[in-house]
Amino acid sequence: MQDVMILTEFTPIASLLGGALIGLAAVGLMLLHGRVMGATGILSGVFFPISSSEWVWRVAVVAGMLCGPVIYLGLTGGFPAIDAPSSRWALILGGVIVGLGVTYGSGCTSGHGVCGNARLSPRSLAATLTFMLTTGITVYVIRHVISGEA
C-alpha cells in the first residue's frame, strides 16, 4: 500500500515553531470569535452549511489556510515538501475512512488533539489517545507486516 519508504529529517525547531503558529491561530480564533480551530468542523461547515452566517466565516478560515503555503513560498522560495508514501488508491481509501472517522468522532488532530486537549477535555484526551494508537497500529501493519520491511 505504501510503495516507498521516504526518509525524513528530524526538524525540532521548525516543527516547534510551526506548532506554536498553529496554537497562535487556535488562540486567535477563540479570543476573537469564541470558536474552536477544528479542521473537521470548519471543513464540514463549508460543504454542509447550516446557515449562511455559519458558512461565511468558515470559508474565510479555509481561504486563509489555503494561502498559508503561498506565504511560505514567498518566505523560503519553495512550497513545503509533500511526499505521499501511499498510492493513489490508498489516498482515496484513507480519505474516505478519515471522513467517516472524524465525523463520528466529532473531531481530528486539530479539534481534539490541540484545542480539546488544551481545554483539558476528557473527551478529546480519549479521542486523541485512541486515534494515535490506531494510527500507530495501522502504520506498523502496513510497513512491517504487509510490506514486510524490517
Place this chain on the structure above:
Amino acid sequence: MRILTFFAVGLIFGIGISVSGMANPAKVINFFDIAGNWDPSLAFVMGGALLVTFFGYGVVFKKKRPILADEFTLPSQHGIDRKLIGGSAVFGIGWGIAGFCPGAALPALGTGNLDVAIFVGSLLVGIAIARRLQAKAT
C-alpha cells in the same frame, strides 16, 4: 473587516502547518513508524501547539466573552461514548493509510499538489457518507 480576521487566523494556521512539516505525509507516517525510520518531529508540532493553546486559552477564558462575538461556542457534548471512541479509532486507521489528517491537508491543498486534492476529495466523500448515515439513524 470582521471577515479578514477569520482569514488571518486561517492564514497563520496554514503557515504553521507549512513550517511544521505536518503537510508532509511522509513525515507524519515516519513519526508513527517507531519500529522503522522514526522521525519524532510531530511530537514537537503537537507540543508547540498545545503549549501555546493551553496558556493562550487560559488567558482567553478569563474574559467574559470573545472580542468580536457574543459568547464562546464550545462543544456541547459530554461523556466518552462508543461513537467518540469508534470514530476516533476509524480516523486513526485512515490517517495511518493516507498520512494526511484534515488540518494538515487543507493548507497543503494550497500548493496545488494533486495527491492532496485526491485526499481532500475522498475526505469529503467520507464526511458526506457519515452525515447521511447519521441522519438516517436519528
